[in-house]
Amino acid sequence: MAQVDGAPRPGAALGQPCIFKLVLLGSGSVGKSSLALQYVKNDFKSILPTVGCAFFTKVVDLGAASLKFEIWDTAGQEKYHSVCHLYFRGANAALLVYDVTRKDSFCKAQQWLKDLEEEFHPGEVVVVLVGNKTDLHQERQVTFEEGREFAESKGLLFMETSAKLNHQVTEVFSAVARELLQREEKEEGQRQQGDARLALNETPPGRGRCCAR
């Protein structure tokens, strides 16, 4: 199977932002594509069901540092589950999206977490639990507390959003970016402590995709 290697490529030393790979996972029509569209293009409209995948990029400026997100938007239907695995290999971050008006989508997000836990070592990937569609508060089936409690029990970031109203959308991605940079710095510190000779710019810049099946 194709493997998309998304190992962090800190290219700050060359004046290029680090590239991080982020996957959007969750049940069908919870708003994965809408979140991506709202975040990348500031747009909200009726979106076709995603078949296969969709790819977006976005540069995030966090003042002191900036990074580039490669966002892989996946198909939500259970059937395409195995295809999604193609995309979340080598991911640095995952957004587990559920629809606050659908309990089943919340359960599905928990299943996705199990898949990620099998695929990655603990702490290898930043996972955010995202409850979308807060604009439909009257039809809510999953409370904020339920979401938060689950996220805390698993050590995930947690946020509720409305892609339709553009509420908290940018914040979710920014939170992911901050978390990624923090981890990066921490690792960097450890690495420098361990081996002072290892220089930042020794990591080859640019795209390092490995597409061997």
Place this chain on the structure above:
Amino acid sequence: MPRSGWAREPQLLSLHVLSLCSVAGEATKESPQDSAITRDINRTFPAHDYFKDTGGDGQDSLYKICKAYSVYDEEIGYCQGQSFLAAVLLLHMPEEQAFSVLVKIMFDYGLRELFKQNFEDLHCKFYQLERLMQEYIPDLYNHFLDISLEAHMYASQWFLTLFTAKFPLYMVFHIIDLLLCEGISVIFNVALGLLKTSKDDLLLTDFEGALKFFRVQLPKRYRSEENAKKLMELACNMKISQKKLKKYEKEYHTMREQQAQQEDPIERFERENRRLQEANMRLEQENDDLAHELVTSKIALRKDLDNAEEKADALNKELLMTKQKLIDAEEEKRRLEEESAQLKEMCRRELDKAESEIKKNSSIIGDYKQICSQLSERLEKQQTANKVEIEKIRQKVDDCERCREFFNKEGRIKGISSAKEVLDEDTDEEKETLKNQLREMELELAQTKLQLVEAECKIQDLEHHLGLALNEVQAAKKTWFNRTLSSIKTATGVQGKETC
């Protein structure tokens, strides 16, 4: 727009007509993907007039087709993206036919193969596409290799929806026409056509840019019918031999096998282990579900059994009771029959008796009548004899002068003389005896008459009795018979039901 492809389709309708008597019939069954279908229907060609209204005819038919398919093909079920193909078909034909054509495309044209076994066949198609690119558009192939762009990143949607999701409808119709005429391999013609016509643009892009091009610019380009026409011409003219496709397919499978062999055995075992664990978990879940189902169905069966036994007991009891009733009824019937026979016998005897009595009485009456008539005859004779005698005597008295003195004209004695007295004594005596005789006779007559009347009365009485007796016999015959008959009938009837 050529319609040859659609025109060829009527024959396949008959193929599926048996299993698909009605789309609605399939659609009413429970489908697990119901909510997924409902959500996708709203997102399928939302700008098209026919499909834009929620709850409109278009969405309704589309829902029915997708749901019917998910029930019809349980292994694959509803696949996201399928609604586009169904919608395209619906724009050409009524829903039953559209459903049949969809089934035909999925099964006979082999689209459903792409969805099977973790999309293994889809990946094979991607490999075939890349090998074809290498042959037909080598520079683009190399460029994609350079920027690490793989076919699954841009062609998944093309193949899984048969190009129906993103491109303008006239182009989509043309592609489906071609597919129906030529088979599933036209997806390579179209895909290569798309890549070839966009080659110059794509060669300038990097990874991101290429994916963005596929997402945005490519569908836009074919909003011009001119471009679409050129593309289709190109696709049609591209000759891709089935032999070549077969060869690539073989290559892909060999490669996969080698990959599997070369793979670190630990990794392979780990993956296998994971897969088995997953399967195990699924099976355990299934087992749990089945065990639960077993227990619930056992309980239900036990309950049913108990109910059935209770019912059987009740029925047995009822049967016994009915049998007893039947025996009683039969006994009663026998008794009644005996009774009726006795009664008949009695009636017959009574009848005979009455008849003999009647006969006796009528003979007596005959005798009496005869006697009476004789007596009255005799009386008459006597009276006439007496009259004659009296006339004679009167004559004699008249003739005798002496006598005349004693009698008046009426014959009464005027005076008393010895002669006269003697004469008178004679006549008186005679008279007296006659009178007595007369009185006696009258008395006898009266008595006879009385006896006659009595006899008649008795006859009448007997006749009446006879009539009554006859009636009774008749009635007895009827009622006993009927009652017995009906009691037997009911008895046998009840028994009949019970035994049922």
